[in-house]
Amino acid sequence: MKKVFWGFISISLLFLAGSCRFDNSYKEIDSLRKHFVTPPDDARPGVYWYFMDGNLSKEGMTKDLESMKKAGIGSVVFLEVNVGIPRGHVDFLSKEWKDCFKHAVQECERLGISMILGIGPGWTGSGGPWVKAEESMQSLVSSVTHVTGGGKQTILLAKPDPMPPYFGEWAFTPELKERWQEFYKDVAVLAFPRTDEKTFVKDVQEKALYYRAPYSSVPGVKQFLFRDNDSTDLNPRDIVSVDKIVDLTDQLANGSVTWDVPTGEWTVMRVGVRNNGAVTRPAPLPGVGFECDKADTTALMAHLRVFTEELFSLLGERDTLLPGGLKILHMDSWEMGAQNWTPKLRQEFKKRRGYDPQPYYPVYAGYIVGNKQISERFLWDLRQTMQELMLENHSLFVKAYAHKHGMRLSIEPYDMNPMQDLELGASADIPMCEFWSPGGYNTSFSAVEGSSLANIKGQTVVPSEAFTAAGDGWKQHPASMKDQTDWAFAAGINRLTFHTFQHQALRDDLRPGMTMGPYGVHWDRNQTWWPYVDGYHQYVARCQYMMQKGQTVADVLYLAPEEAPFVFRAPKSALDGDFLIDKRGHNFDACPPSLLYTASVENGKIKFPSGMQYSLLVLPVFETMTPRLLEKIKSLVQEGAVLVGIPPLHAPGLTDYPACDQELSAKITELWGGKELPEGLVERAYGKGLVYWGQDIKIKEDNLYPDYQLTSGLLSKMNLEDDFRSDAGKVRYIHKKIKELDFYFVSNRTKESLTTTCTFRVAGKQPQLWNPVNGEIRNLPSFTEDGVCTSIDLSFDANQSFFIVFDGKPRPVPGMKNFQPSKEIQKLDNTWLVSFDSKWGGPGQVEFTELQDWSQSSDDGIKYYSGTAVYHQSFNYSQSLQKPVYLDLGKVKNIAKVWLNGKDLGVIWTNPWEVEITDAIKEGDNELRIEVTNLWPNRLIGDELKPYDGIVNGQWPEWLLHGEKRPGDRYTFATFTHYTKDSPLLESGLLGPVRIVMKE
Template sequence: MMKNVFYWLVSISLFTLISTCQAESDTNMLRKNFMIPPDSARPGVYWYFMDGNLSKEGMTKDLESMKKVGIGSVVFLEVNVGIPRGKVDFLSEEWKDCFKHAVQECERLGISMILGIGPGWTGSGGPWVKAEESMQSLVSSVTHVTGKGKQTVSLTKPDPMPPYFGEGAFTPELKERWQAFYKDVAVLAFPKTDEKTFIKDIHEKALYYRAPYSSVPGVKQFLSRDNDDLSLNSGDVIHLDKIVDLTGSLVDGTVTWDVPAGEWTIMRVGVRNNGAVTRPAPLPGVGFECDKADTTALMAHLRVFTEELFSLLGERDTLLPGGLKILHMDSWEMGAQNWTPKLRQEFKKRRGYDPQPYYPVYAGYIVGDKQTSERFLWDLRQTMQELMLENHSLFVKAYAHKHGMKLSIEPYDMNPMQDLELGASADIPMCEFWSIGGYNTSFSAVEGSSLANIKGQRVVPSEAFTAAGDGWKQHPASMKDQTDWAFAAGINRLTFHTFQHQALRDDLRPGMTMGPYGVHWDRNQTWWPYVDGYHRYIARCQYLLQKGQTVADVLYLAPEEAPFVFRAPVSALEGDFLIDKKGHNFDACPPSLLYNASVENGKIKFPSGMQYSLLVLPVFETMTPRLLDKIKSLVEDGATLVGIPPLYAPGLTDYPVCDQVLSTMITDLWGGKDLPAGLVKRTYGKGQVYWGQDIRDKADNLYPNYPLTSGLLDQMKLGDDFRSDIGKIRYIHKKVNEQDFYFVSNRTRDLLNTVCHFRVTGKQPQLWNPVNGEIRNLPAFTDDGTCTSVDLSFEPNQSFFVVFDGKPQPDLGVKNFSLSKEIQKLDKSWQVSFDPKWGGPANVEFKELQDWSQCPDEGIKYYSGTAVYCQSFNYSQSLQKPVYLDLGQVKNIAKVWLNGKDLGVIWTNPWEVEITDALKKGNNELRIEVTNLWVNRLIGDELKQDDGIVDGQWPEWLINGKERPSKRYTFATFRHYTKESPLLESGLLGPVRIVVKE
């Protein structure tokens, strides 16, 4: 017995030792890779090519410049936006040779490539897509007859529905094909009705149109039902038993029918192309979008596009860090479709009844009653969603896997499905956010990060800083706050929109643009040689954020609706454009993923390990018995549910039995349908249900408001995961094994000193600074057994990680942050050198620091680029303490040398760099390179002759390689400014000081 106990104790000791060593090893690896982040943590770019304007030489220069400044991935897309056509036609042999070169260069440089699955960014299609394999709509025409016995009736061929983006997107040949395609589906006759369309929003509900949710006002988050039959008369509806199927009688557009007495409507039903074309595609790539619900149509497209490219590339080494790695479906902008050749048989199989008698509902007629018609429309949308997921996104995913790749999807913006369901079908759900002033797509970040969390996908990429009319105004410092917002929102791989491929010669700068769009993240930026300071910051943040599993308390379940955009309760958020979560983090869950959940220790848990304390239902009228049965089982196993019961099942499948089944389940789980006053707790199995009138009365974006859910979490002894005494600090909480870390960010442009409270105990807080890689303990903190409170100080828009690791060693007598004390001001004159190639003086003396744009010398006033500031100064103070150079105000980025030592790039607050090791007593030589933006030089050039693009054509001097006729310094393919546009502050504005920390 004693021998067994001894072995048991030894085993426990060894296990503890191994676990401790492993934990220390993990921590050391985190530290090492935080300070010098791996290439996999680097940001990416959308690498856009513009309708034939591409060259292998330019590709190599683009990619080498990316590698040099720390870009790790590219999304390869060719489009056509506001630029003259180039000479290399899309998919020509020369184009394919260029593409192969790009892939090989990515392999050589270790840059991963993500390839869109079609021309443009819309979806999957091209001129090779046949009309019968394109996206289709069910259309109809009606002819009225009066019963007179046997009649031969000529039926009008139904017209196509107008394309959402109009007919201007068609080429002449494509328009002809669009008009010509038609196939009959059915002919139905029924007693004439009042000819009114009673179903509200029928064009959306029947999937003819889905407008862009993010950019068109009034687009609905989901489609509300109209079940009110009180206003209907018997003659307003089509009765199922009165519908006559005349399909078999249709010959050459006519039917011969023995018409019964009375007035009748004969409906000719057929299919047309829905007008969706690849956009904005290079001209040789303009064509129909392929059918999104049919694998035959999709494969026909892929054979022409991706298969040819794969064949061109030959066998690839999929283990290489660079090269073609991912197929990509960008934002869904081809709209809706409501027909596919196999729809009727698939509908019967999936919904259990024949949809044909309900085809008049497509046109707004009411069949049976409003509730019946609305249920049919729900069944139609669900069936189309299932088909598009199975036969498009999931098929492309399997296809990508077959070729050793993965699939990423941006699951919005004209998506006729549920965003969350489309995103869940991807290997890598992706989101998008626009630069401040653009469209507010913050909901996309919630959707993308939620799906990644639930699925266990550690990387959450986002199309980042999409912009319109930016005009080279943004730069790393101006983007810092929104960068931090993205990280706190759950995004951890920024993919900048956009790196425009530069096919022009190098002296023509800033060069190629995507018309007015993009943040101009390319090698022709003035500050491009210095941007790796910012990219290194991003990589440090992304490395840690990709390693950890997110901590969240609340799981919001989406309703079984399509289309559906998840919007979190407004009360759970703060801010306007940059919307941050409050103290309890949350995720959104599509119905399909909830079936993977179980309960462990009272929490909803997914196979990924992600877990939540509350499951919150939408305040929604419908739910399928299958989904409610899953919810019941989770509560029975110990989950805590917050929500009120639905009223009825959504579709016609097994109707009305489905409603009776649902009602029985509701009585079992909630005890009945009648809501009790206030908020009531009910025990069911091992779990609890919170429900009542308070939830309905205080519903916020479909869900119980934040005070209600946070109050319940408080009762469960789960206080805020994070809070600051003065607010104004955003956060996200991650865990790696037993190590907790928070990313925290000052949302303001003010200096802030505050106490921050973290829901972590028994560990030592550390500060990890992603700007410079510094790691140090935070000695001033308290631990009350429920949270750790830490004194923190933030510069404007400053951010860092607070990492909890190791045995706590508080020391309240030591400050966490030192104050800066000026010991010397560098206020002598500066020798400044501008680049004469860009119009500036080679040497000039600044008696004091000044804004270039206010200088009377036009060479400085309109200068864009880098100027070098030099000053000699004498230093006589002690060299013992850490000493810093504080640059004050900089427009817009700087690099510092002291006594010949490169001290790095300064791009954000605090605008300082440690100079202790480079500083010496006596004379010191300081050199500061300062770079501003393109704006001022572009404005100055508007005073000169315009020799650029005219009427969509490249200028003759450029085509023929001749000297420019004007004396302009810049050349751009889009005009952002006039000579009256305001100039921007530029240069080193200071004051420049030497400071120490006390």
């Protein structure tokens, strides 16, 4: 019956949508519909596949990958780290390790799973014990000696100490610490009249790129660095005058200089370079070493020759056309911090900035050279130069290197990043983001950064490290993750990469087995619900397939300032929520300065080579801008763009200073008509475009950008109403467009059922509902439109989501409802036979006269049970079979699979907890079977009542090392203890009520 029913629906859709046309539009919607129902493999989600310091097993790798394939995982990020697990016997990069790696790649090729390889051990970056100190990340350091003038003196200068490593010295091996302490090279010796040493540049350790703390996880880390330009409180003794600096570099010998010291008090500064203390982390012990210089291709290639080149050689010639195998090189979150020196820095600085940085080296140490503004300008030049060098000689070099080997490069461009996040992300083939599970760090900003870059550059895939967690303890599951999954899709993410699938190197009876210490959402084959997870993965794949199609519709383009470091934060007023931030009615993207240079104007909109376009360009309320960038902005407005923003105050660096400020001022006068902010919000015509500026912008500045209501009002003035709105205000959205085809993803943000009128900025087309949970596609018969927007009454269950697809000629059907209410026609309240697996402490088969929570049972075998129990019930059915009939499971903890009369009806994992049974139910006697699976915590808690026989003092137990029988009687084994015997148990089982319902 179902095949006939769906055939009728498909035919109806074709005629109702005016699909008798056989043009390209028809083919596109037909292909979209086909692959929505059965998504292709490349729409599948991925996992971080973590290996723990030598705990590798070929057999375990094959089991991991085969379980992934069966469960609908399409890609893996291969990283080896060391977090909270005793070392294994397969040393990193040993012959045995390489053999395991080759096996993993070949198995990925066999199974059609694509592999993404981190470019170094750990997740921080690129390095190892093979990195020489002179090829490592370096800092400019100094020591000072004070002398009194009046004749020739031989002055002994102390060798500058290294800066303390940001993460401390604990990560060093003894040999590495010795190398760190020994490495030193002199750079310069400078002398200048002694200053008041109480006066220094504010926050110089950040501004001079000694340290960049993790923005997401350390309170108080700045989004960008504020300038201190006020020199009114300084006197001549507070500053170092450039024209009074004496270069004594050539006189340095054996740590001393001989100098005829002029009269007065002098400071002699010995300047040199040291390793900055950044090491691979958290790397397997044989992979612990210095991070390589991120601004020098020679240093980078020396690293790559040892790591990736050896692996490529091992793999031999690969068929790059295979769907599986090694496809992408990866740079994970930038957690190695900053560096402010590279051997060619002075030479490169002169070439890029047009002046010699050496007289300004005292600024590194906090001295004010010239005045505060000049020192701040030099520090900006330093950061820009280092950013350019790290982009050109690290990320872009690795990208070219990956292309040479038939691969691409993905980058997570955030956290401890001394560059601008957006600029680092723009250098990747695939910018990647990250989000944590609730209770973890708030990295939602990275979703905006990653999706913005992909939109502007026309990259169809936006991956994200997904559901990163700390202390999760196997508590999350598909249903609990549904709301955040939908948030990610609405934020523009379209490839979830779950953190983490821990490689299971232990034998199969030791479950839940290997963990990444306390971290991760435990997305691996030892999860209780893993055999059923493809129900959720199918949902994810349908959504991701759709999200990877077409272009995102966005009205506003926020331009980032020319700053490094810089984390883009959207105006708070443009967002709803804190941890899960949803966009309001006008979508937006963030643009790094480098990408704006590729933009043009078409029909009054800013357009990029990808085809992405925006109606408003919004400037940050920021004091600096280079004349070059302002010239580009001016040209866009002249061509017809609409600009919102106030003028900058001055240029940022010392290049061509002060002429650069005069040039900027002239351009400001051309574009804005002056610098004095008018009251309110003023419209000014320039060329074919418009500029909106005034004190309203400055007064209402919000995360550097104008208040959302101001930009929204301007868009309304341009006849661009909200792209989406809901009268209940509780529905998130994203709008995509494929040529003339529009579709929206909409999701109920609440845990309650919701009926609301949703308005879409599309008209003249038939709305259809595409349900990504079950693949259902149907017309929505009831809607209204006004020539610009279409309004539709939509009903959502808790956290339910749909695609609303607009295609074909609109044909509303008067009197018909979009959603039919359910009517209960029978409650299944007979006795249930429930079977619990005795291997996991269950009592075998028991009777439930009524449904109950396992954790409340008086039987310890049920109370502490974790795993799958099978419910059986026989019932008689005598109602009509003429309308669609559904089985409603009520409340389920935590996932279920249903059979009726031997027919597999699939997995039920989310609201509404129902499945259509029209084709399976029959008049008379029926046999119902429901497999219900809960989570690991209850069994783990119960086992805490039993003697412990696991890891002690970081060592594997002897029985495990020697393959002996386990001495204790615990059912579970895990490498990290999340619970005590007193931890609260979790609600578990089929709680119901279980009913048969019919749609009216």
